[in-house]
Amino acid sequence: MNRFNKDFLDKLGDFNFDVLEKSKNSIYALSKDLKIIYFNPAWFKFADKNGFEKSAAHQTILGTSVLNSFGGIRLKLYFRNKYKKAIRTGKVWHHQYECSSKKKYRFFHQTAYPLPSKEGLLIVHTEMFKLPMDNMNRETFRAIEHRYFNAEGRILQCSNCRHTQRADNPEFWDWVPTWVKKLPANHKLTICPTCEHLYND
Structure with missing residues (x-):
């Protein structure tokens, strides 16, 4: 599977492609119309570890809208507006969020870096911390x-x-x-x- 569009490298400006490729953080890039134009290797490792390989990873491909990966209209609108604003203003945008699995409590920081000339965004997801779910005192319920x-x-x-x-x-x-x-x-x-x-x- 291709991991970036042929013109992606021309959009990077001062961002170092080798650094993106070697990063342990999940990184992808978006065009100005919010279509995916790059995945780094760590994105695929994260997707594979989290069971996305058979579902979301196959739907989240180059050229598709990143908004397809957000569940629910509220999140789609929220991220569309934030990403568009970051591209329009050229200002870096930060967002923290929970992305827990069944067994682990995980908290992430997302940073959206505008690409030069309003060409799109570079999105970096950094895991801030991870704890076993049984450390969270989170009462669990059966699926009744x-x-x-x-x-x-x-x-x-x-x-x-x-x-x-x-x-x-x-x-x-x-x-x-x-x-x-x-x-x-x-x-x-x-x-x-x-x-x-x-x-x-």
Whole structure:
């Protein structure tokens, strides 16, 4: 699989391609219309370690919109606006987020570096810390359908922290490891009240 477009190197300016290639951080680049134009090797390692190889990694290819990789309309709009603003203004944008797996609590920092001449962005994801989930005192719940499936027959999960809303008591959002590992087909991604502040402007 190709990892960068033929004109990507011309867009880099002072960014060092060899440094990007050797980085342990997951890095990709976007064109000015937010299409993916580069992946570094660490991106594929991260995708493989996190089970994306059979699903998201095959859909996230060169030339596709990066917005396809965000779950839920709220996140798509948020990142589209932030990325477009960074390109337009030439200012670096920072964002911190949780990306936990079933077994590990993980917190990341994303930095969006504008490419020269408003040609796009270089996106760097840095893992800030990782802890075993049992160190987090995060109470876990079983995937019980009558508790979480709402009247429309869907579960609602937060795109950011991956907690699932209770249908029988909507103000509660639970950590359900089964659905962190694999969401059922009838799910909808949203933002929970705890994470709401992260996506307000």
